[in-house]
Amino acid sequence: MAIIGEKIELRVIQPEPPHKQEDLPGRVDLFAKAPWLARLVKLRSFPAMLIIPNLIMFWIFLLAGIFGSPVGSRNIMIVFIWILWWFALIAVLVPFGSRLWCTMCPLPFFGDWVQRHAVVTVRKGNSAGTRNQLFGRLQVWPKKLSNIWAQNIGFLCLASFSAHLVTRPMATVIMLGSLIVIAAGLGILYRQRVFCNYVCPVSGFLSLYSMTSTLELRSRDKNVCKKCTTKSCAAGSDKGWACPWIIYMGQLERNNYCGMCMECVKSCPNDNISLFWRPFCSDKVLKGYDEIWKAFIMLVLAMSYSVVLLGPWGKLKDLANVAEVGNWRGFFAYLSVLWFSALIALPAVYYVAIRLGRALAARRMKAGQEGSIPSMKDLFIRYGYTLVPLGLMAWLAFSVPLIMVSWAYIVSVISDPMGRGWNLFGTANFPWSPYHPDWIGYIQIPLLMMGLYYALIRGHELALKLWGDNRRAVLSLIPLAVLLTAITIAFMRMFTG
């Protein structure tokens, strides 16, 4: 029995992944169920048909931000980006569409154009290790920078100025304008989408939370990929560009770094790539400190945004709002607390929780089994996934009041995008009217509870894999569960007073 038990334990620790994606639990092949979707995605004009309208909208937003009213609630730049887009991203696109935003994002358009000299068509050739003709310097991005640390710091920097970004159109113009210029510059110098992979602050956010998404782009059968001699998904072909995210679909296991540009769907000679519907929180593996620190940063920012932008503490708002109030000393104090909490305090508390859990579980190990105790590094990184569903739901809970309180601004700026007295569709003077603000707390609490539920459930699954034994798994998870519960309660108190 003991031997059988050992075998079972080994199988639990290292399960053989199925070759066929559909064999994974809860997967539905969307291209098989809806062939029209596959036909749409395989069109050469896809995703240009999404990017071009977005690019023109983006241009209109920039114009509105520069020449329109400086009043945020009356400028489409602020209202559409920080109320509508942000809510759509957090509530719909990320949880149900993974990185579908990246499919249609206009930011890398000019970088792509510099490299491809094409908007719709594909160029066959032989450059930068691909079977496409690419232009520009096409250098290789330094290996030391091939992580998401730049995105982490970038997002933290942007978040430091959130009080200005979400209220002053010009601040958002400067931010988005800078991103588009950086994206184009990196497109000239480096091959493929270096900007999206390693620099874009929004991409870092999407990469983390797309792990929870119910949508994935995967190869249907990994064996087909293994036998494939062309590897067109990674190398490109006359049907599609080489993956700009530098991914070989045969090894893609997580949503994190797939921008869903769908080029692999077009280029795969075996029709082996498809979109799959899957259960919530199916990707469960964080890899590396950069990814877990992303989770720390995002959780702290969800809290700080909620406190500064939604909370009743006017003095805190004044500290963050240096451009209006001019209290630079207070602003630096606010920055110090924010950065310290995100980069040191929360990671330290989390570390203590993991360390305690490890000690608790290790006490249950029999003599001679000490060698099978997972390392602190493994536990620290792997358990970090628990912060992902909790963080996403915290962001969603933060975003709910934004849309419920400020939705009327969307209706009015559609008619007057620049706040200059226009009335294109007759809705410019649509009155500000919050939609059932009394319901907000009742929506936020279940969301936070759902985040905690998934954090604990997925945490338990990870613990089982790491420890191989339910009792030790539960023990190792207790301090972390206490920490996650405390964070959830803190959010609940913050939101409901």
Place this chain on the structure above:
Amino acid sequence: MNVPRAELIGVTAIVLGFVGAPVFSHYYESHLESRAIANAPKSGKLHVYHITGMAKPGMWTLDAVEGWNYWWRKPRRLSEIAVNKGDTVLITLESVDVRHAFTIPALNIGHIEVDPGHRKILSFVADRAGSFPFMCATVCSCTGHGFACTLTKKQGHEGMTGILTVTEPLGPPDARLAVTISEEKGFQPSTLHVKEGDVVELTVTSASNGVGQGVGFCISEYESKVDLQGIAKGDSRTFKFKADKAGSFTIYSSTNAGDKINAANGTFVVSGTSGANH
């Protein structure tokens, strides 16, 4: 070069979008202004003013305050709007921070509430000569709508005043007069002499702030020709009018300036051929 059709459509769409947006914006704004002008009363010359209210640093300004120059702005205070009697005035009002309320009390105009980011249009015929203060009639405070509203301090109301001067189109002055108004001495000199038919250039200086809104200068039976309101302490205001009615008329303050100045009177004497007294 053989450019595929799809590529051509894509590039054309982008170019059209990039060029079309600013062109449409320009066209639409011109259309809005034309419509406002068409709806304005038709009298005399048309004067169009785009006035923006700012609580910080507290002023009405003709300078455009937009996204790009909001932080770096150095707008100039609009201290005077000068038009001729009988002209049409078209004013578009905007606010870049908080709710303001534009008013010209002497002409019974307003108050017209202007919410941040909204635009209101006001038009009227300046049918009464004089100089009339315009101001913000509300304590400029945050309208409190949503997170985008961050300016909560009440500021700006005090400085948001200016003068609408409505004059009759007259030639060079035949007589130049100067009057000082103070609580101690009232109107100094207390009697002003001109001849019937003279074009009078009058300079009124205030040595008092009254009860907070300055002092006024008005002449009975000349109210539609000379009515200078809201002259702040230390300010001078120069105004031209035609003394076309002979007689002796009472000078008084048309702005409530406290008991002493309200009770003080002067005399404006217009000597004419008939020499009738009033």
